[in-house]
Amino acid sequence: MEAPKRRWMVSEMGDGSTHPHYSGNEDFIRYALDSAAIVAITDIKGTITFVNQKFCEISGYTQEELIGANHRILNSGIHRTEFFRQIYRQIAHGLNWHGEICNRRKDGTLYWVDTTIVPHITETGKVDSYTSIRFDVTQRKLIEEDLRAANKQLDTLANIDPLTGIPNRRRFGEVVTDLLAEGAGQEAPFYLALMDIDAFKEINDAFGHDVGDLIMQTMSSRLMVQKGENGSLSRLGGDEFGFVVTGMDDNQAVHFFNEILEVIRRPIRFGGTLRRCSASIGIARYPDHGDTLSALLKAADMALYHAKYLGRDRIEFFEAKLKVALDQKAELLGEIEVALRRNELALFYQPVVPLDLTQPPSLEALMRWRHPSRGLLTPEMFQAALEDKSTAAALGRFMLEQVFQDAVKLRNFGIRPGHIAINLTNADFRSDQFLDRFFELSRETGIPPEWFCVEVTEGMFLERSHELLHKGLHCLHDAGVMIALDDFGTGYASLTHLQKLPLDRIKIDKSFVANIVSAPDDLAIVQGIIEIGHKLGKTIVAEGVETRAQAELLASMKCDFLQGWYFGKAEDPALVEDAFQNIPMMVRELKRPGFPGGSDL
Numbered sequence: 096m097e098a099p100k101r102r103w104m105v106s107e108m109g110d111g112s113t114h115p116h117y118s119g120n121e122d123f124i125r126y127a128l129d130s131a132a133i134v135a136i137t138d139i140k141g142t143i144t145f146v147n148q149k150f151c152e153i154s155g156y157t158q159e160e161l162i163g164a165n166h167r168i169l170n171s172g173i174h175r176t177e178f179f180r181q182i183y184r185q186i187a188h189g190l191n192w193h194g195e196i197c198n199r200r201k202d203g204t205l206y207w208v209d210t211t212i213v214p215h216i217t218e219t220g221k222v223d224s225y226t227s228i229r230f231d232v233t234q235r236k237l238i239e240e241d242l243r244a245a246n247k248q249l250d251t252l253a254n255i256d257p258l259t260g261i262p263n264r265r266r267f268g269e270v271v272t273d274l275l276a277e278g279a280g281q282e283a284p285f286y287l288a289l290m291d292i293d294a295f296k297e298i299n300d301a302f303g304h305d306v307g308d309l310i311m312q313t314m315s316s317r318l319m320v321q322k323g324e325n326g327s328l329s330r331l332g333g334d335e336f337g338f339v340v341t342g343m344d345d346n347q348a349v350h351f352f353n354e355i356l357e358v359i360r361r362p363i364r365f366g367g368t369l370r371r372c373s374a375s376i377g378i379a380r381y382p383d384h385g386d387t388l389s390a391l392l393k394a395a396d397m398a399l400y401h402a403k404y405l406g407r408d409r410i411e412f413f414e415a416k417l418k419v420a421l422d423q424k425a426e427l428l429g430e431i432e433v434a435l436r437r438n439e440l441a442l443f444y445q446p447v448v449p450l451d452l453t454q455p456p457s458l459e460a461l462m463r464w465r466h467p468s469r470g471l472l473t474p475e476m477f478q479a480a481l482e483d484k485s486t487a488a489a490l491g492r493f494m495l496e497q498v499f500q501d502a503v504k505l506r507n508f509g510i511r512p513g514h515i516a517i518n519l520t521n522a523d524f525r526s527d528q529f530l531d532r533f534f535e536l537s538r539e540t541g542i543p544p545e546w547f548c549v550e551v552t553e554g555m556f557l558e559r560s561h562e563l564l565h566k567g568l569h570c571l572h573d574a575g576v577m578i579a580l581d582d583f584g585t586g587y588a589s590l591t592h593l594q595k596l597p598l599d600r601i602k603i604d605k606s607f608v609a610n611i612v613s614a615p616d617d618l619a620i621v622q623g624i625i626e627i628g629h630k631l632g633k634t635i636v637a638e639g640v641e642t643r644a645q646a647e648l649l650a651s652m653k654c655d656f657l658q659g660w661y662f663g664k665a666e667d668p669a670l671v672e673d674a675f676q677n678i679p680m681m682v683r684e685l686k687r688p689g690f691p692g693g694s695d696l
Contacts, residue, residue, distance in 0.1 A: 133208060133229035139187075139222060141166045153208075153231055155201035169198040171205050186214045189222055195232065207236040256330040258308055259315035267329035267337045271388045274339065278381070286348045288338040288378045289395040290355070293407045295334035298372075306365045307334075310372065317358045326351070338376075345380070345412075352376050352410045360408075373408035375399060384413045397421055424479050431464075431480050435493060439465045442497045443665035446674050447636060447658045448682065449513065450650055456678050457513035457548065459658065460498050461665045462490065487522035491529060494518075499536040501668045502546060508672055514548035514577050521555050524567040534574070548577035548600065556596075565596070572597035579636070583624060593631055601628045605639020605659070612644045625652050643685075650685050 128134060129147045136145040146154075146161045154161070154169060161168070174197065185192045192212045197205055208229035215224040254266040262270070274285055292298075292314065299307040315330060322328045327339040340351060355376065362369040377399025379385060384394040394413040402411040434440055440462060447457035464472040474481070481487045498517055505512065523529040537544055549571055555564055572578050579600035580593075593601070603624050610617045621637070628635045637649045640659030649657055662681060663674045 128228065131230075133227075133231065135161075135166075135227045135229075137166055137225050137227070139224065143168075144224065150229075153200070153206060154198065160201075171197045171199040173197040173205070182212065186212050186225055187222060189214050189216050189220075195236075196229075197236075206231065206233040208232060256315075259312050259330050261315045261319060262327070262329040264329060264331045264337070267327075267331060267339070268388055270327050270329070270339050271391065274341070275381070275386070275388065283341075284344075284383075285381050286338070286340040286343065286378055287381065287391040287395050288340070288352060288376050288410075289331070289392070289399045290336045290338065290374050290376045291399060291403070292334040292359070293373045293375055293403075295372075302365060309365055310363060313363050314359060314372075317361070318355065321355060321358045348378065348380075349410065352378065356408065356410065375402040375407045376410040377402055377413065378410060379413045394418070424483075427477060427480050428483055428486055430466075431477065431486055431490070434464055434466075435489060439467070440490075440493055440497075441465065442494065442501055442668070444501070444515075444668055444671055445658060445665040446663050446671075446678060447513070447516065447656050448662045448678055449656050450654070450682060450685070452679055452682055455511060455513045456675055457516060457656070458671065459516040459550070459665075460494065460501070460518075462494060463665070481520060484522045484525065487520045488525065488529075491520060491523040492532070495529065495532060495536065498547075499540050499542060502542045503540050504668055505671060506542065510672055510675065512546070512671075515546055516548040516550050516577075516579060518550045518581065521561075521564055524563045530567055530570055533571070543575065544571070545575040548579050550579045550581040550602065552581050553583065568597055572599075582638075593628075593633065598633060600634045600636060600656075602636040602638055602658075603654075608637050608639045608645060608649070608659075609641075611648055612642070618648075621649070621654075622652055625654055629653070647685055 129149075132147075133149045133153055134145075134147040135143060135150050137143050143161050143164050143166060146158055151158055151161070156168070182192050182194075191214070192210075194210060195207055196210050197207050199205055209232045211228045213226045213228070214222045215226060217223050254262060254269075256263040271287060277283070278285070292310070295307065295310075298310065311330070311334070314336075315328075318328050318336065322338070325340055325342045329337045331337045338352075338355075340348060343351060356374060359372055359374040362371050364370075377395045377397065379391045379394035379398065381391060385391040397417040398411045398413040401414075401417055402409050405411065441464075442460045443463050444458040444460055447459055449456060462474050464477060466472050469476075481490070494517060498515060502515060519529075534544070536542075549568070551564070551568070555561070568578055577599045578597050579602055580596075580598050581602045582604040583601050601624065603621055607617050607621050607624075611621050612618075625635050634655040636656040636658055637645075637654045638658050640646050640649065640657045640661045642661060645659075646657055646661055662678060666674060
């Protein structure tokens with residue numbers, strides 16, 4: 096096709112600029128298009144018959160090089176053959192085509208053009224040429240490419256854990272959500288599991304975070320290999336990992352997760368030597384244990400907590416009873432919050448009786464809950480609430496405030512106990528708040544620290560906050576507070592604790608005292624504790640003394656203090672004076688000649 100002839104003349108204006116003259120509207124449209132767009136005309140075989148100056152500028156070819164050449168001279172290689180076939184099929188039928196095409200310049204660089212191809216149809220209805228109108232969109236395409244790369248990087252940052260390089264919590268949620276969507280209505284089962292590395296905080300504290308990071312990276316690499324095609328692995332944060340496993344039944348899932356534990360148990364070198372780690376895993380099964388991401392996570396978390404409770408280094412499936420227990424605990428925690436607001440809690444006091452009558456009796460403060468429907472409750476009946484650190488701390492603050500109030504009342508009654516014992520938990524030592532308030536109340540009330548004894552249990556020294564516990568006990572002891580080790584013999588205390596901790600008093604657990612009259616083994620244990628304690632300079636208290644026979648036997652073994660129902664139950668502080676009046680007579684009865692141990696006292 097012959098290239099179109101321009102039908103306009105250019106004249107010089109008075110200001111030196113130029114302006115064309117047109118022979119008609121069509122001429123003006125062609126001029127405007129030629130000025131703004133990249134224009135080319137080809138015949139039906141793709142041979143170029145016309146290009147404007149803008150086409151030459153963007154392609155790098157001259158008109159002489161382009162006219163007579165096939166349009167393939169510009170082929171970038173970016174588009175597949177099918178792409179051009181689809182274009183040809185459309186324009187060959189006389190239909191316009193619009194889209195974006197990547198072309199190659201003469202120098203080899205690429206450029207993008209927004210292209211409209213308009214077929215020219217003759218009077219006989221045949222297509223005899225194609226006019227292409229293009230606009231340079233290269234800069235926009237470069238920006239879009241940069242945005243795609245940036246979005247890909249952001250997607251990586253959003254979905255990949257930077258420390259281990261494996262999927263993170265966000266991606267874990269997406270995987271589960273996709274599975275739930277795919278299984279909707281079909282109930283195709285899968286397993287969601289949560290795993291914690293056992294005692295990981297202790298490793299971090301002992302060897303530093305660099306070693307902790309190394310463990311996370313090593314474990315992640317091992318697990319990614321072990322998970323296989325049916326598993327999906329994510330690091331959810333800290334030392335917690337999440338698994339999603341499909342295509343298995345319960346037995347296969349148990350086998351799979353036991354193999355995961357074996358992988359974790361394999362030695363790893365850190366701290367200059369080979370060491371072993373372990374992990375605990377909680378498993379929830381869709382749809383039996385939940386049909387949403389939230390429900391499955393909660394079920395797996397409960398199972399994980401149960402695995403840890405049972406000793407760690409094991410797997411546990413979710414069971415309905417775990418949720419029942421959790422719901423009961425949640426209800427209990429709510430009730431205790433209400434009880435604190437309504438002043439339903441109180442302290443009762445049980446005498447701690449010295450067998451040396453030159454010493455005054457001591458008291459142990461024991462919490463009671465005047466429940467509106469269940470009556471008077473002892474701590475054993477709401478023990479589960481004390482597992483919650485925040486609730487335990489709140490109860491500890493209540494006890495501290497109340498014991499000082501009661502101590503002021505006793506002083507006003509003219510009663511000076513040897514000591515008032517209060518039971519503490521690790522939650523009381525999480526911060527300096529408890530200790531600061533203790534000394535503040537001592538100053539406000541004038542009740543000196545020497546009035547008090549704090550009782551701690553053996554298990555408290557095994558918790559993560561044991562360093563804060565040690566620091567707090569030394570602070571109290573230095574101020575004159577007596578320190579007692581409660582329930583001795585039932586936990587994990589060692590003689591090292593008795594040597595290195597500021598302990599003044601050892602309390603023999605009531606489980607040993609209960610059978611000392613009839614069980615030689617228990618009698619031997621109690622006798623041994625008393626003898627060792629005395630050699631270490633500690634005073635000994637026997638708990639759970641309920642009969643005169645027990646009291647007489649303990650007296651014969653030179654136990655220093657006796658505590659139990661035989662001498663009195665825990666009572667309201669207003670009744671302490673009456674209890675104190677009866678104690679000397681009861682002790683003298685034990686000392687009467689003819690009673691076992693009487694002549695030795």
